[in-house]
Amino acid sequence: MTVNIICVGKIKENYFIKATAEFEKRLSRFCNFNVICLDDKSIPDNPSVAECNAVLQKEGEQIMRKIGKGDIVVAMCIEGKMLSSEELAEKIADFQMRSSTIDFIIGGSLGLSDEVKKRADLRLSMSAMTFPHRIARLMLEEQIYRAFKINANETYHK
Amino acid sequence: MTVNIICVGKIKENYFIKATAEFEKRLSRFCNFNVICLDDKSIPDNPSVAECNAVLQKEGEQIMRKIGKGDIVVAMCIEGKMLSSEELAEKIADFQMRSSTIDFIIGGSLGLSDEVKKRADLRLSMSAMTFPHRIARLMLEEQIYRAFKINANETYHK
Secondary structure: OEEEEEEEOOOOOHHHHHHHHHHHHHHOOOOEEEEEEEOOOOOOOOOOHHHHHHHHHHHHHHHHHHOOOOOEEEEEEEEEEEOOHHHHHHHHHHHHHHOOEEEEEEOEOOEOOHHHHHHOOEEEEOOOOOOOHHHHHHHHHHHHHHHHHHHOOOOOOO | OEEEEEEEOOOOOHHHHHHHHHHHHHHOOOOEEEEEEEOOOOOOOOOOHHHHHHHHHHHHHHHHHHOOOOOEEEEEEEEEEEOOHHHHHHHHHHHHHHOOEEEEEEOEOOEOOHHHHHHOOEEEEOOOOOOOHHHHHHHHHHHHHHHHHHHOOOOOOO
16 A cells, blocks of 8 residues: 655654654654655745636645646545545545545645546545645645545554 | 643653653743643553443643642543644643633543643644653643744754
8 A cells, every 4th residue: 555645845843854754754654654845936025816827736746746647636625525534544444445545635825726626536625724835744644644644443552 | 920730640761751751842932831730540451331431530630739820721531623733832822811821631541531632722633643641741842842842933953
């Protein structure tokens, strides 16, 4: 089983790099886990709708090139479905029966293009609140790890 | 304006200590910000309902002693109300008119006692998913910081 996080933007702070590295190490026990970071396109100050759409489209095209044909795609979006940790674990178990690869997509600060959202098998929202990219990635990695622990009937050691 | 996070359990990992320290520093620009960490009571293996309730009650009593009489209390619970970042910012602006102190309460791994929940002016849920204490605290600090930025009409620099 391969699990990829495809995300726009890199984490810069050393302590966030270490925090995510810890979960990535733990996840590697359960799956072939990869994080694919794409460059975020620079957004002009006070961008027009057209400028926003252009950035979204370019980032979207980069993302689409990283998604394999038979991959299951989970797009992280604030308007997506809210699941409990247990429900996400169930979804992941179901996805594992249908494909060898799951791609979780975290967009840039403008979100995800329609093309990416349309490709998604699941649009998932972790919160009604907006979180910065680095915290969203940490939250997602922890939830994927928690899902594997739940599905393996293992106690979660915090 | 004083904002306290009253939480059960300490953060141990150095990278999480640094990540929360960064938001605590940023928050100190907007308010007198404090984190009050209480000892978590040890939970026996396979605890009975009575043992869980005993832990919850003890932790609850410790929390109640830290809450001032006129404080506004926000209890973090998974069954609480979900607000967007903008809605939380509005709530905080409203609370500032009513009291000089807001206490955000994060419980231990068993959650919060009924006594604490009853004392709360707002029960707030950041997610339908369960997060470990250290990530929940980071998420909450980031959202309080974001709320102050929204209320000050400042751009959020990620």
